[in-house]
Amino acid sequence: MNEALWALGRGTGVVALVVFTLSIVLGILSRSGRPVAGLGRFGLNEVHRTAALTGVGLIAVHVGSLFLDPYAQLHLVDAVVPFLGSFRPLWQGLGTLAVDLLAVVTVVSLLRRWVGPRIFRAVHWLTYALWPVAMLHALGNGTDAWSLWMDTVAVLCTGAVAAAVTWRLLPSYAERGRSRIARVVTR
Amino acid sequence: MRIHVDWTRCDGHGACAELLPELLTTDDWGFPLVTGDERDPQVTVSLAGHARRAVKACPLQALRLVD
Numbered sequence: 001m002n003e004a005l006w007a008l009g010r011g012t013g014v015v016a017l018v019v020f021t022l023s024i025v026l027g028i029l030s031r032s033g034r035p036v037a038g039l040g041r042f043g044l045n046e047v048h049r050t051a052a053l054t055g056v057g058l059i060a061v062h063v064g065s066l067f068l069d070p071y072a073q074l075h076l077v078d079a080v081v082p083f084l085g086s087f088r089p090l091w092q093g094l095g096t097l098a099v100d101l102l103a104v105v106t107v108v109s110l111l112r113r114w115v116g117p118r119i120f121r122a123v124h125w126l127t128y129a130l131w132p133v134a135m136l137h138a139l140g141n142g143t144d145a146w147s148l149w150m151d152t153v154a155v156l157c158t159g160a161v162a163a164a165v166t167w168r169l170l171p172s173y174a175e176r177g178r179s180r181i182a183r184v185v186t187r
Numbered sequence: 188m189r190i191h192v193d194w195t196r197c198d199g200h201g202a203c204a205e206l207l208p209e210l211l212t213t214d215d216w217g218f219p220l221v222t223g224d225e226r227d228p229q230v231t232v233s234l235a236g237h238a239r240r241a242v243k244a245c246p247l248q249a250l251r252l253v254d
Contacts (some may be wrong), residue, residue, distance in 0.1 A: 020194060033200050033217070042202040042244040117196060119246045 010064040016058035021157040023051035024131055028164040056106050087153050091140030099135040101126050189227040189253050196249035203250050204235055206241040
């Protein structure tokens with residue numbers, strides 16, 4: 001039973017990292033205003049949202065299962081206040097911090113209709129902090145950090161986010177107008 | 188019920204026109220264009236659900252349903 005809880009806790013954590021990676025990459029793509037072949041414009045936003053909410057569900061199981069796990073020795077306060085844990089407090093604290101950030105982003109996003117686009121967007125910037133914190137927590141706290149499969153997942157995810165963020169910072173990111181102007185001119 | 192585009196928010200992502208082709212299409216730049224003559228087109232009862240979904244899908248919350 002304890003083995004099962006431990007496996008569930010690790011597994012949901014890793015899969016959550018993967019779906020959050022997907023969500024952040026699709027979010028950056030969506031923000032650029034470009035369509036993705038096969039998904040359409042509304043589909044891109046839906047997958048972004050669904051991936052993020054799937055991650056929230058996985059994190060709920062991740063945290064929940066590790067509470068019941070005797071090795072992790074989590075106390076209720078560790079779910080909210082970072083850096084108080086007994087097992088690798090720094091790395092576990094980063095996980096708690098990520099949960100806090102995730103809670104804020106999720107609640108505000110679900111209340112988007114009421115908070116308006118300005119607050120929604122401001123709070124959404126937190127995901128750029130949330131993702132690296134979660135990744136550090138996975139590598140520092142996870143017991144699979146030196147296994148090949150975990151490192152492969154970590155490298156692929158980091159590569160995807162780094163590429164998306166780099167593109168986001170390039171001037172060409174905002175230049176949707178280039179192709180549009182060309183279309184008008186050639187008519 | 189009518190559908191209204193807030194042009195101060197709209198950036199031409201085009202999700203609304205995909206979900207509500209009965210009322211909206213897009214111009215060459217991806218911005219929504221009302222297919223009929225009205226500025227804020229009337230949403231019929233049969234289209235109300237689709238209109239609500241289009242409002243929800245707008246990434247910039249630029250689409251609104253007004254009375």
